[in-house]
Amino acid sequence: MSSLLTRVRPRKAGRPHRNMTLTRADDLRVLRGPWRKAFAVLLLVTYLVVPLQFTDATLGVWILVASYSIGAIGLNLLIGYTGQVSIGHAAFVAVGAFTVSALGDQRGWPFLSYLAAAIVFGLLVGFLIGPFALRLRGNYLAIVTIGLVFVAEHVLRNWKDVSTPVRGTAPTRGANISIGPLDFKAGLDLGGTVYTREQSLFWLTWALVALAALLAHNIARSRSGRAMQAVRDHDLSAEVIGVDPVRTKIGVFAVSSAMAAAGGVVYAMTLGAVDYHELTGGRGLFMSITFLAIVILGGLGTVYGSILGAILVVYSQRFIADHGADTPIIGFPVQQEWMSTGELNSVLFGLLIIVFLLLEPRGLAALWMRVRRWFESWPFSY
Amino acid sequence: MISSDALIETIFSGFAVGAKYALIALGFVIVFKATKVLNFAQASFVLLGGFFCWQLAASWGLNFYLALVLSMIGGALLGVLIEQTLLRRLLGEPPFALIMLTVGILYVLDNLTTAIWGPENRDLRDPWGSRTLDLGGVNLAVADIWTICFAAVALVAFYLFFRYTSIGLSMRVAADDHEAAVAVGINARTVHRVSWALAGALGALTGVMLASGAGSVGPGLGLIALVAFPAMILGGLESPLGAVIGGLTIGMAQQLTALLQPEYAPWLGTGFDRVAPYVIMVAILLIRPYGLFGEREVRRI
Numbered sequence: 001m002s003s004l005l006t007r008v009r010p011r012k013a014g015r016p017h018r019n020m021t022l023t024r025a026d027d028l029r030v031l032r033g034p035w036r037k038a039f040a041v042l043l044l045v046t047y048l049v050v051p052l053q054f055t056d057a058t059l060g061v062w063i064l065v066a067s068y069s070i071g072a073i074g075l076n077l078l079i080g081y082t083g084q085v086s087i088g089h090a091a092f093v094a095v096g097a098f099t100v101s102a103l104g105d106q107r108g109w110p111f112l113s114y115l116a117a118a119i120v121f122g123l124l125v126g127f128l129i130g131p132f133a134l135r136l137r138g139n140y141l142a143i144v145t146i147g148l149v150f151v152a153e154h155v156l157r158n159w160k161d162v163s164t165p166v167r168g169t170a171p172t173r174g175a176n177i178s179i180g181p182l183d184f185k186a187g188l189d190l191g192g193t194v195y196t197r198e199q200s201l202f203w204l205t206w207a208l209v210a211l212a213a214l215l216a217h218n219i220a221r222s223r224s225g226r227a228m229q230a231v232r233d234h235d236l237s238a239e240v241i242g243v244d245p246v247r248t249k250i251g252v253f254a255v256s257s258a259m260a261a262a263g264g265v266v267y268a269m270t271l272g273a274v275d276y277h278e279l280t281g282g283r284g285l286f287m288s289i290t291f292l293a294i295v296i297l298g299g300l301g302t303v304y305g306s307i308l309g310a311i312l313v314v315y316s317q318r319f320i321a322d323h324g325a326d327t328p329i330i331g332f333p334v335q336q337e338w339m340s341t342g343e344l345n346s347v348l349f350g351l352l353i354i355v356f357l358l359l360e361p362r363g364l365a366a367l368w369m370r371v372r373r374w375f376e377s378w379p380f381s382y
Numbered sequence: 383m384i385s386s387d388a389l390i391e392t393i394f395s396g397f398a399v400g401a402k403y404a405l406i407a408l409g410f411v412i413v414f415k416a417t418k419v420l421n422f423a424q425a426s427f428v429l430l431g432g433f434f435c436w437q438l439a440a441s442w443g444l445n446f447y448l449a450l451v452l453s454m455i456g457g458a459l460l461g462v463l464i465e466q467t468l469l470r471r472l473l474g475e476p477p478f479a480l481i482m483l484t485v486g487i488l489y490v491l492d493n494l495t496t497a498i499w500g501p502e503n504r505d506l507r508d509p510w511g512s513r514t515l516d517l518g519g520v521n522l523a524v525a526d527i528w529t530i531c532f533a534a535v536a537l538v539a540f541y542l543f544f545r546y547t548s549i550g551l552s553m554r555v556a557a558d559d560h561e562a563a564v565a566v567g568i569n570a571r572t573v574h575r576v577s578w579a580l581a582g583a584l585g586a587l588t589g590v591m592l593a594s595g596a597g598s599v600g601p602g603l604g605l606i607a608l609v610a611f612p613a614m615i616l617g618g619l620e621s622p623l624g625a626v627i628g629g630l631t632i633g634m635a636q637q638l639t640a641l642l643q644p645e646y647a648p649w650l651g652t653g654f655d656r657v658a659p660y661v662i663m664v665a666i667l668l669i670r671p672y673g674l675f676g677e678r679e680v681r682r683i
Contacts, residue, residue, distance in 0.1 A: 009477045120404065139615075143611050150657050151657055158653075296479065346490075381635070
């Protein structure tokens with residue numbers, strides 16, 4: 001749109017409004033305008049300061065949020081940008097988590113190697129699943145991907161060398177987490193100050209989230225991203241104007257599942273051992289649904305929406321699990337032994353989804369967009 | 383070697399399992415056809431139907447058949463309530479939001495059910511129990527026979543309802559072309575309400591059927607309903623006939639795999655019968671991407 005406009009400067013005094021984009025390059029800039037730069041600096045400061053301010057238990061939840069964020073960003077590329085619904089995302093998370101156990105813990109690979117291996121495995125599985133999207137559309141594709149979590153359960157149940165190698169569990173606590181001299185697992189030692197494991201992992205995992213977000217943002221604003229959005233809006237028309245559907249759909253499945261696998265690596269960091277019952281089968285279906293909830297409540301087709309959604313969903317779930325019995329209002333039914341914390345958690349999760357969708361069906365991102373519009377058009381905000 | 387008696391018994395129980403899947407799939411299809419919503423909450427109707435019937439029949443000592451009818455009415459009322467209070471407000475929003483809304487309802491209803499009745503499995507105390515009918519070496523479960531009868535009656539009733547009643551006609555018209563239906567004066571709200579009521583009643587019936595015989599009433603009932611997804615999609619999302627045929631195919635395939643696969647194809651691993659429905663679903667959908675009887679979408683550029 002804006003590429004059509006030529007650079008015309010007003011002759012007399014005065015500059016165009018800071019939000020006015022004149023060239024395509026302006027449109028594509030990541031940090032456009034002073035507010036966004038300031039916001040980026042604020043985020044960076046928050047990132048550095050948060051681990052110093054919170055307890056290790058809280059930071060543990062934030063590391064879990066990071067793992068869900070990475071997976072959700074991948075799922076958003078698939079659903080929000082390309083319009084291909086998948087309810088089998090947990091199966092790809094399992095690929096990453098079990099790679100940590102098999103390569104990182106059992107074979108003692110260094111962190112970057114098994115992370116890369118997990119990403120490659122994710123890519124490969126995505127390549128295998130991608131072709132289904134060429135043949136199936138919409139709801140049919142969604143139901144077929146439900147099958148993924150059950151097939152993954154079957155594979156893991158029978159592939160005991162990977163799923164339960166040590167006394168019936170797949171341990172991940174032995175996996176090394178260090179990059180060069182920085183050992184995140186033992187806790188960072190920076191200039192004599194020793195930080196705890198959770199503090200170090202917070203910095204590592206949220207750096208990975210930032211990388212994933214930047215990658216997704218770059219994919220979305222490049223040629224492939226425009227191809228993806230064209231496929232989402234109308235895949236037949238996209239094909240007519242020269243978008244290759246094979247390349248686009250298989251490619252996005254591969255990238256999305258690779259991100260899920262990376263999320264699975266981070267997920268495995270939060271646990272001492274991974275259990276295939278949690279990640280595949282019936283519970284895996286619920287985990288996939290949690291991912292779907294994150295992406296939809298966060299906002300389809302926005303990268304930051306996935307992160308906001310992960311914070312909302314995971315944090316509220318953990319908050320209820322930890323504090324469900326203390327607070328006077330929520331605690332009432334738990335103390336009456338009428339409802340267990342897990343059930344209360346699920347009921348509140350369901351209510352959260354329902355109430356949120358009734359109030360804002362387009363998610364947190366739309367809410368934020370509304371706030372931003374109001375400020376951007378100030379003082380004529382009507 | 384597998385005896386022919388065992389084979390006949392398996393085919394019969396496959397037929398019964400298939401009938402249950404067909405009922406669940408029919409519930410999904412009715413709502414999808416009328417409202418284009420993939421209704422995850424169907425699983426809660428199944429679960430709650432089982433528990434309603436247990437409460438009425440086993441706990442309060444009502445006649446079992448009366449309890450069955452009352453729980454179907456309860457399921458229908460619940461369906462209408464959900465449609466009226468929640469789904470209606472989101473009409474016209476993106477389909478993802480609607481699907482997610484039904485997932486939210488599923489979470490709330492499933493866990494409230496467990497909170498009210500507790501997590502343990504319990505006996506429905508249906509009149510059939512685990513009795514079997516002996517036909518010269520072949521033992522058929524009485525509950526299975528009744529399940530097949532009930533399913534057949536329900537399916538015929540549905541056929542007659544859609545074919546010969548005016549509300550059935552308007553539901554078919556609305557499913558065919560929603561705008562044209564509204565233009566000729568069909569009340570879309572009534573259509574939505576009736577389809578949710580039917581789905582709720584069918585779900586409750588399925589729940590009771592699943593819990594009767596060798597089954598039991600417990601939180602696991604809802605998960606069985608989610609496993610019936612392949613049955614629905616196999617026949618095609620818009621086709622009630624497809625739901626029935628898909629259900630029977632999947633049920634039969636699952637029971638036969640459970641019997642034959644350990645004997646003839648042990649290399650497929652243990653518990654293959656649980657993934658067999660999905661494998662069959664994928665194989666059929668790759669050949670016919672809109673299911674066996676689904677409507678091929680006509681697309682314009």
